[in-house]
Amino acid sequence: MQRDVYTHGHQPAVVEQHARRTVETSAAFLLPHLNGSMRILDVGCGPGSITAGLARWVPDGQVVGIEVVPSVLEAARRHCAEAGAANVTFREASVYDLPFDGGSFDVVYAHQVLQHLTDPVAALCEMRRVVGHGGLVAVRDSDYYTMSRTPESPLMDRWRDLYRRVARHNGAEPDAGRHLYRWLKTTGFTEITMSASCQVMADEESRRNWGESWAERCLTTDFASQAVAYGRATEAELGEIAADWRAWANDPDGYFHYICDEGLAVRTS
Numbered sequence: 001m002q003r004d005v006y007t008h009g010h011q012p013a014v015v016e017q018h019a020r021r022t023v024e025t026s027a028a029f030l031l032p033h034l035n036g037s038m039r040i041l042d043v044g045c046g047p048g049s050i051t052a053g054l055a056r057w058v059p060d061g062q063v064v065g066i067e068v069v070p071s072v073l074e075a076a077r078r079h080c081a082e083a084g085a086a087n088v089t090f091r092e093a094s095v096y097d098l099p100f101d102g103g104s105f106d107v108v109y110a111h112q113v114l115q116h117l118t119d120p121v122a123a124l125c126e127m128r129r130v131v132g133h134g135g136l137v138a139v140r141d142s143d144y145y146t147m148s149r150t151p152e153s154p155l156m157d158r159w160r161d162l163y164r165r166v167a168r169h170n171g172a173e174p175d176a177g178r179h180l181y182r183w184l185k186t187t188g189f190t191e192i193t194m195s196a197s198c199q200v201m202a203d204e205e206s207r208r209n210w211g212e213s214w215a216e217r218c219l220t221t222d223f224a225s226q227a228v229a230y231g232r233a234t235e236a237e238l239g240e241i242a243a244d245w246r247a248w249a250n251d252p253d254g255y256f257h258y259i260c261d262e263g264l265a266v267r268t269s
């Protein structure tokens with residue numbers, strides 16, 4: 001199975017953050033195009049919170065989630081069982097080699113996945129193969145360059161720069177959102193609708209969660225160990241960045257936003 005180096009890692013601070021996502025926050029651009037009996041593939045489904053939401057939107061259809069990491073798939077299975085999502089199944093598979101016949105799905109969706117791949121166009125070609133004629137490929141990715149906050153700080157700027165350098169060292173594209181249109185065109189799609197939406201951390205709960213999560217991610221995850229292994233940062237510096245995140249998390253005036261780009265492409269040939 002082809003595997004790229006995943007910049008975030010799958011430690012609890014990462015997976016718990018992803019599990020907060022919902023279909024409403026992360027797939028709003030897709031929802032108007034769903035009908036209740038569609039077959040949906042959720043590529044790189046992570047801990048399955050969006051997958052379970054998709055299942056609610058297609059009560060007479062089927063959702064399949066695929067992932068490369070067995071422990072994350074287990075978390076997704078547990079989440080869907082607890083949510084009572086009976087029309088969902090999961091499989092261990094890579095987007096580069098999907099174990100499905102051509103035209104098996106009406107919608108193939110990937111949320112925050114292409115940014116982690118060394119060959120996003122190869123992934124999109126495979127996603128296109130398994131969607132039927134007239135079906136949709138739907139992708140959404142953030143653009144790390146746009147991640148910004150108030151109050152600003154040099155350590156925040158250093159964090160953004162460091163994350164982008166580590167991701168690029170892994171052959172990935174941290175600013176993927178702005179590249180989706182070109183990648184979809186290169187894949188061969190001619191009917192593409194682009195949109196963008198903004199993630200905002202403003203209320204106390206989301207600010208504390210985001211800040212604490214990134215503090216932890218600077219200390220205990222693969223991102224931190226890769227930054228040190230690649231000679232991009234020292235542990236001491238990561239400790240300072242983590243402390244800066246924690247200070248921000250506790251600042252009642254703290255505000256954070258970033259852009260996510262969204263592409264909807266119809267398979268016409």
Ligand SMILES: C[S@@+](CC[C@H](N)C(=O)[O-])C[C@H]1O[C@@H](n2cnc3c(N)ncnc32)[C@H](O)[C@@H]1O
Nearest residue numbers: 018021044045046067068069094095111112113
């Ligand atoms: C940022 S997470 C997004 C998870 C989920 N889609 C969400 O938005 O909450 C990216 C996921 O893609 C998975 N992934 C990485 N490479 C993959 C590949 N080649 N095929 C399928 N999934 C992959 C990772 O294991 C990770 O769980």
